Amino acid sequence: MSNNKKKLTLMPLALMVVTSVFMFPNVPRAFLLMGYAAIPWYIIAAVTYLIPFAFMVGEYGAAFKKEKGGIYSWLERILGSKYAFISIFMWYVGWLVWIILTCNSIWVHFSTILFGTDTTSTWSLFGIGSTHTLGIMSIIFAAGLTIIASKGLDKVTKITSVGGISVAFINIAAYIGAIVVFILNHGHIAQPINVQALLQSPNPDYTSGISIISFISFAILAYAGIEVVAGVTDSTENSEKTFPKGVLMGSIFIGIGYSLGIFACGTFTNWQSVLSAKNVNMVNVTIIMMNNLGYQIGQGLSLSQGACISLGNWIARFVGLSLFLTYLGALISYSYSPLKQLIEGTPKELWPGKLSEIKDGVPKNAIWVQFAFIAFFILVLSLGGQEASKFFDKLVLMTNVATTLPYIFMAGAFAKFKKDTTIEKPFVIFKTYNSSLIWTIIVTFTVILANVTVILKPAVNKGDIASSMWMIAGPVIFSIIAIVMYGRYEKIIGEKQGLKL
Incomplete structure (x- = not known):
């Protein structure tokens, strides 16, 4: 019986790589952190990490x-x-x-849709403060995400596709707008x-050697999502030749897209006059x-x-709407897919009850x-005041x-x-x-270097040793939790085997 399933050709594969990885918000964020100096690091990260x-x-x-099980398997x-x-x-x-x-x-994006700017600090429900108001709204919102995600993949993909379309609109507006400003200003650029x-x-926080090198960690996260192409190698036409070409084409487009985007930001934004204010942040x-x-x-x-x-x-309203839809789609997708991979890929005995x-x-x-975990942390954040905020900042540092x-x-x-001959490798x-060994060393070294510089940056630049220690503590604490859970699993398996004997 012939297989009539349509296979991916070169251009659709390259486009899949681009849409899986390229996120426009990474462009202004990079410009905020490093200005034009972000461009070389995006290129370096693409060569030493993204493509290989x-x-x-x-x-x-x-x-x-x-x-x-994806990563686990x-x-x-x-x-x-x-x-x-x-x-x-x-x-x-x-x-x-x-997600939290x-x-x-x-x-912030929803407020921009309504008012053209961020007014969340003034929001109030039933006379309570803005922090508590946002906490209640965020819990209700998280419940809605969970209901949608629990309906299954077909419901998830319908909404995430809207987010994908909205990303395209932001890109069009930004690049065309930059060209218009460039023409209207007769070739003069703001930065x-x-x-x-x-x-x-131009950012004073990114002038030391440690800070500059640490930016590669941001570039690596900007390239996150490339692992999704792993699932289409067997669906690619003439995969031995088409797959590497498609990935290379898509990766080059992403690298050029990020670089041109950063340059476009500079055509209409002067870093000192627009981005140096304390109220400007990554959000x-x-x-x-x-x-x-x-x-x-x-x-x-x-x-x-x-x-x-x-x-x-x-x-700003237009962009706020696009970003709201983009993050809505991403939130629903990531409320569903990481958990599904965690539960479905690992042995069921690892999870208590009917989890x-x-x-x-x-x-x-x-x-x-x-959802209960998400709601709990949002509640702690919104009700706990400054101490709770500091606690969550530590949690973010731990996950960095x-x-x-x-x-x-x-x-x-x-x-x-590659050395294990017992594993069948239909695609090489x-x-x-x-x-394989050379590229294993290059990619691994790139990610390790990014992590080491990120850990050292607070301690070296600001003497903030506590933040550096929390970043080290994160993997240690999460590893201990995972080891305890795995030890429980081994005990259950051991008891089952003992009963059989």
């Missing part, structure tokens, strides 16, 4: 295509189940913290560009810069001051336990390094994977063991 790591996960995906076959569980547990905790943070920060600007950040920088884009277009058209401000606010049950393709019991450790394990295990990019 994508090839690695492509080989993993083809070899373990029948496995449902790959590492379980190579390193053993204990290391695999520690890795996927830390990976999941990182996504859980991201985003459930809170998404209201001067030269060799020094490509090497030195609202996209809104602030796009508002400024509208203002600059108005000035280029010689509109009145009021008209320029109004145009900026309307563009491991999968209904309609969804771990429905586990997803509501996850822990989230990327699975990438170190995946890259570091690749040479061993790295033809020799020596080439």
Whole structure:
């Protein structure tokens, strides 16, 4: 019987790589942190991490295509189940913290839709303060996400597709707007560009050697998502030739897209006059810069001051709507997929009670336990005042390094994977063991270097040794939790085997 399933060709594969990885908010965030000096680091990270790591996960995906556990299944076959569980547990905790943070920060974008700017600090329900109001709204919002995610993959994909379309609109608005400002200003750009600007950040927090090198960790996170291509190697036409070409094309486009985007930001945004204020942060920088884009277009058209401000606010509303839809889609997807991979990929005895049950393709019991954790942390944050905020800041620091450790394990295990002749490898990019070993070292070193510099940065730059220690403590604490859970699993398995004997 012939297989009529349509296979991916070169261009659709390259586009899949781009849409899985490229996120426009990473552009203004990079410009905030490093200005034009972000461009070389994006290129370095693409060469030393993005492209080779994508090839690695492509080989993993083809070899373990029948496995449902993703990261866990790959590492379980190579390193053993204990290391695999520690890795996927830390990976999941990182996504859980991201969901909690985003459930809170998404209201900045919602406020911009309504008012053209962030007014969340003034919101009040039933006479309570803004922090408590946002906490209540975030818990209700998280409950809604959980209800949608519990309905299954078809409901998830319908909403996430809306987020994907909205990302395209932001990109179009930003790049076309930058060109319009460039033309209206007769080729003058707001942030001067030269060799020094490509090497030195205008941000005083990113002027030391440690800080500059630590930016590579931001670039690596901007390239997160490349592992999704692992699932399509067997669905690619003439995969031996098409897959590496498609990944290379997509990766080059992403690198160029990020670089051109950063340059576009500089055409209409002067770092000192727009981004140096204390109220500018990683959450609202996209809104602030796009508002400024509208203002600059108005000035280029010689509109009145009021008209320029109004145009900026309307563009900010448009971007706020796009970002709200983008993060809505991402939140629903990540409320579902990391937990599903964690539960479905690992042995069911690891999970107490009925947590491991999968209904309609969804771990429905586990997803509501996850919501309970999310609601608890949001409640603690909103009611606990300054001390609770400091506690959560520590939790974020703990996940900074822990989230990327699975990438170190995946890259570091690749040479061993290539050497294991018992694993069938239907798809091969790295033809020799020596080439596999060289790229294993390069990719692993890149991620380790990023983590080391991120850990050292607070201590070296500001004498903040506590923050550095919390980043080290994160992987240690999460590993201990995972080891305790795994020890419980081993005990259960041992008792079952004893009963059989």
